[in-house]
Amino acid sequence: MNFAKNQLSQSLLPASGCPLHYWQQKNRYYYEDLERLLRFFLPPGLRILEIGCGTGALLNALRPSFGVGIDQDAEVIDQAQQQFPHLHFRLQDLHRLDKRDPILAQPFDAILLVNTLSYLRDIQQVLEQLRCFCTPRTRLILSHHNPLWEPLLNLATLLKQRRPLPAANWLSAADVANLLHLAGYEVIQQGKRLLLPRRIPLLSTLVNRVIAPLPGINALCLTEYTIARLQPDPNWDPPPEKQPSCTVIIPARNEAGNIRRCVEQLPEMGSRTEILFVEGHSSDDTWAEIQRVQAEYQGIRPIQALRQEGKGKGDAVRQGFAAARGDVVIILDADLTVQAEDLPKFFRAVASGRCDFANGCRLIYPLKPEAMPRLNQWANRFFAALLSYILGIRVKDTLCGTKALWREDYWQIAKLRQEWGNFDPFGDFDLLLGAAKRTLKILDIPVRYFPRTYGRSNIHHLRDGLRLLQICGFALKHFKGS
Incomplete structure (x- = not known):
């Protein structure tokens, strides 16, 4: 002193x-x-x-x-x-x-x-x-x-x-x-x-x-x-060829009707945009549709296709990160309730240095009840407020599946699993908690949230609500009780 x-x-x-x-x-x-x-x-x-x-x-x-x-x-x-x-x-x-x-x-x-x-x-x-x-x-x-x-x-x-x-x-x-x-x-x-x-x-x-x-x-x-x-450079705007490359991971389970739309609607980002589907034990023809689209776009767009070895979205996301080759990695849910056209906002937020971790937020713009029922909205706000308090950061929507971060930061987060274990079946919270522990700058990216046009949600409200409470308890122990 x-x-x-x-x-x-x-x-x-x-x-x-x-x-x-x-x-x-x-x-x-x-x-x-x-x-x-x-x-x-x-x-x-x-x-x-x-x-x-x-x-x-x-x-x-x-x-x-x-x-x-x-x-x-x-x-x-x-x-x-x-x-x-x-x-x-x-x-x-x-x-x-x-x-x-x-x-x-x-x-x-x-x-x-x-x-x-x-x-x-x-x-x-x-x-x-x-x-x-x-x-x-x-x-x-x-x-x-x-x-x-x-x-x-x-x-x-x-x-x-x-x-x-x-x-x-x-x-x-x-x-x-x-x-x-x-x-x-x-x-x-x-x-x-x-x-x-x-x-x-x-x-x-x-x-x-x-x-x-x-x-x-x-x-x-x-x-x-x-x-x-x-503070980041507010004037960041290099030509695309000098920007980082990008991988978009798309976990897909029973989403055959959305696969083609994912590719068609996904904009090019940075110096190269790789699309990486991870198919998760579907009961429809999702895997066959991924292969058809991959063959159709061969030589036009780089598309990887993987079959999930484990179970759950969290496992699919981790398998996708292991195979990703882009500098910035974005997660997009195959149901397209968050539109692929919004992904450049995530890419630019990370690539420009405005944040290290871009977190989708569905709670800014008006929501139709068929997209997210009122009870779900209030549950999302509750869990977001609780985790924001625990982590010492401001996050308005912790349950949005669309996220982006540097691939190198992901591997630093992944090391925490040796200490924390696989506590997160969703694939969102080990990223969010890991980003907070690794002192990454986290920003909400407002997106519009739309009803599904194909298939049905894999969410089980009571079971998943109890799991979310367990995750909040885990976060409280490690961030406030350490």
Whole structure:
């Protein structure tokens, strides 16, 4: 942290020993929770820069492939370098970083400001200079104390339970979002956690994992965090041949009457558009129709045809991703209740960098009852609101099957199945939850939703509603209870 903070704590301890280390050990439960939060979002092996790194313990705990810590306290930096010789530490003014330092020559995957914003004299200046260490894929992660805790933290300082600190910037989540916007960033996620910052056997676990995530009570938590990225280029518009390629995955079960329409209505996108049908154990002649259309369009449009090995839409989507060759991958339901003509909106949102994950939203435009009954609409809104709260993002329609993302991001999400298992039979929620955990920028893409013209829905309302509740419970456990 900064020099002023360290000087204030020097008088509380003998010359031997590190004051900052002492306070970190005294409040170990709090610092362990910060570490747990960051390890949830940041997998090992990243290039990480920490601004206000202190002892370097947090940076080391994240197991970066290349880690750099910068602080203004010479004594702390020396101790950090001795304790963690495999990391790189620099003594610099946080408001005037040395951009010529070779150690900072390459951009980073993540930049951390953990409890640093509160003690900067010019937050916007620091955020602006960090832009040169970012790519569009870099994630800026910031944490600070909830302003509601100011009286309690001041009391803890008086009782010598907390390190004495200079006057702080008590920032709300809205303040942080505004500062990020002014400095050229946009917010991906925001959240709060940790209601009881001291370890009390059983009680701390109950309070922080069960009670703290509850709506209303969550607003009282101590730690606030924000994940952000650079604002995208608003002028993105290269010629098609210089744009990414695209694969459209179309899971199809008992959709023989829609196959030809899928191909006929699907626009060309980017430098190349591949169509990939995954047929799922149909009882009609869907597979034969796919083969007929594929043969008819041979040499005209690239069409792959796969027969599903497992069961369920989720399995079909995963099989499609495994075979996809495009840079941007889009999922389109074969029933065409979302029109193929809307897919360029998804492609451009991802390819331009406006988002990393484009999520279809059917709840903007008017809906006919035969397309989506009123009860279904309210159920969709309920599950969307619940998951938005749990994930710390805004998603208006979590049940729309039309989604788009970079293929490389999909494979990072797919790795989570080793940790999470195949909890999602729909093929939508492991993508959505995985995108949130991988800190992808998620945006809703409004689409018009039409009644089916062929076949019937495969949805079973009671069974699938119970499954959705189970998925929400799974998300709550991993995102709010971790």
